[in-house]
Amino acid sequence: MGGWAEQLINGLAVGAVYALIALGYTLVFGVLRLFNFAHCDVMMAGAYIGWLCAERLRLGLLPAAVAAAGVCALLGLVVERFGYRPLYGASGMPLMVVALGISLLLQYTAMLLFGAGARVYPFGYTGGVVRIGSVTLPASKLTALLLCVALTAGLELVLKYTRAGRAVRAVADDKTAARLCGIYENRAVSLAFVLGSALAGISGVVYGSMYLVSPLMGLTPGLKAFAASVIGGIGSIPGAVLGGLALGLAEALAGAAFGTATKDMVSFVLLIAFLLLRPGGIMNSKSGTGRV
């Protein structure tokens, strides 16, 4: 039956976007043990940057995504340097409050700059339809899937085979040991923010061009990505991707089987179930220990 194939691919594509955002959560959690709640608003900023590139400069999807990644990386760096760094060494709570503050700051700045109303990418930006046999799919969904695979692979390469990437993993593994080996901890943390925010920027362009751009657009996908990173195993890169895809699939299949009203319920029931039964998520066997 054609319906189920379409639902599957659609669920995977939505999951891919969750996964892209979840990667950012997981990277920062790995090095700082902090849920960076401002992350989904960095994604929103990326969506607006991409929208400006597309609407004003008439750039294509890839250049717009690169521009958004660049600006968001810078934004992530600034947030880390001036928002979080003064508080390192403090307990988790002040950091969490700062994260919420930065989140609100970004949302209302966007509202001031662009107004509260929704914006839309130029028509046909990622539009178009792909037909495989009897299955009809929006091209934007396939783009999201491909981008997710490519970016995850790229991130793995950076973290495994570059010096700076290995430093990030070392800090995530054991801060004290990393410092004893002569790794600059702060630099590694900055790099985690830069990488995560660049990914958020790209996912912002993908999400924004698929749907609409608005100052509060980050909330829902942000929560879903948070759930995805916990389900996959917070702190783990393959976990974030698996969690995102699993969540997207679960939502689509539940929606198809029991009605779309159950979609959000399914994601958060899954989140609670994992927190209760397997807090380490799919990838971590021990509870709660994160590895990048």
Add this chain to the structure above:
Amino acid sequence: MRRIFILLLVVSLLFTACAQSENTLRLGVNLELTGRLAWYGDATLKGIKLAAKEVNAAGGIRGKRIELVVLDNRSENAEAALAAIRLAGRENVKTIIGPSTSGGVKASLAAGCGVPILVPSATADDLAPKGGADNEMFRICYTDTMQGKAIARFAVKKGIRTAAILTESSSDYSRGMSQVFAKTFKALGGTVTAQEYYASGETDFCTVLTKLKQQPFDALLLPGYYTEAALIIRQMHELGIKAVLLSGDAFDVPALDELVQSREYLSNIYFTDHYAPAGKEHSDFARSYHKAYGEQAPAYAALGYDCVKLFALAVQKTEGAATAEIAQQLAYTTDYSGVTGVITIDENHNALKAVHIIELQNGKRSEAAEIEPDNINQFTKNP
């Protein structure tokens, strides 16, 4: 000396305050000016301001100017109730116009402020909990029963035999119109292939659309607000669903066109509306609106305009402009020829009005039909 000076200042302030309330009529406005339905409130407010300016320019009502007290309910029902309470209490207004959505009006009525509430565009049938002659609500537009019946009748006349329904689960307007449509459409010989729901604020509708797609249909009834409707229209075409789209008065927004963007996608859409811009009876209004704002007047603006004019007329007939008197005069409204048609307030404080059906083809609007209230009811009694 200083004390006397302060005393004088206070007394003079008191006098100016009194003078103000003597010479003006405070008219409260409780609308969606920000948030997800901001466009509706914004358009309604433009019409209200235009009418108030006209009334004041013509010397006011028995020498009193209308003073608008505008509050934003941020498109949220709880905020709408708070705004109504504040307008009736602290702001001491004579009458409140709005909110524009059914949920907002229900919340405001539940707050029980004792001030007449003029309802420009909320269409849910059960706005006032009990109905009857003592409720505070006065509605100047038709109800979801009327627009649901009208669009079902129009669809059958156009040769549509099967229809699917996609309803916003949390909207009174969407649920009400879907129900009436389904009932009438079936009574007229049509078949409803599927009934699905979505939540407000959702962005991805591929799951529900793919589900609908499995059973072919001629038309999709989509009584939703513009943000979600725009995404649904786009995703419908991306999934290759080619069906006529039917909807209600919430589709009369340029924001819908902006968010959908493609002219090709803005075709084969039919929706009910309160007014057709092409008609003659409102050409004066259309002209002055265009002069004031540089754009064509949407139905929401016309409804806001009519509310103010009705308020002015009711106050004109009272002796001392007390709220109870105003309510009584509003209830007596008979055959008032407004911009949006002839308005008669019935015993439940609703207006029986003609339903216009607007056609969208390649992004262009034109009137496809006008159905008189008598015909709507007659037709459904004997299909």
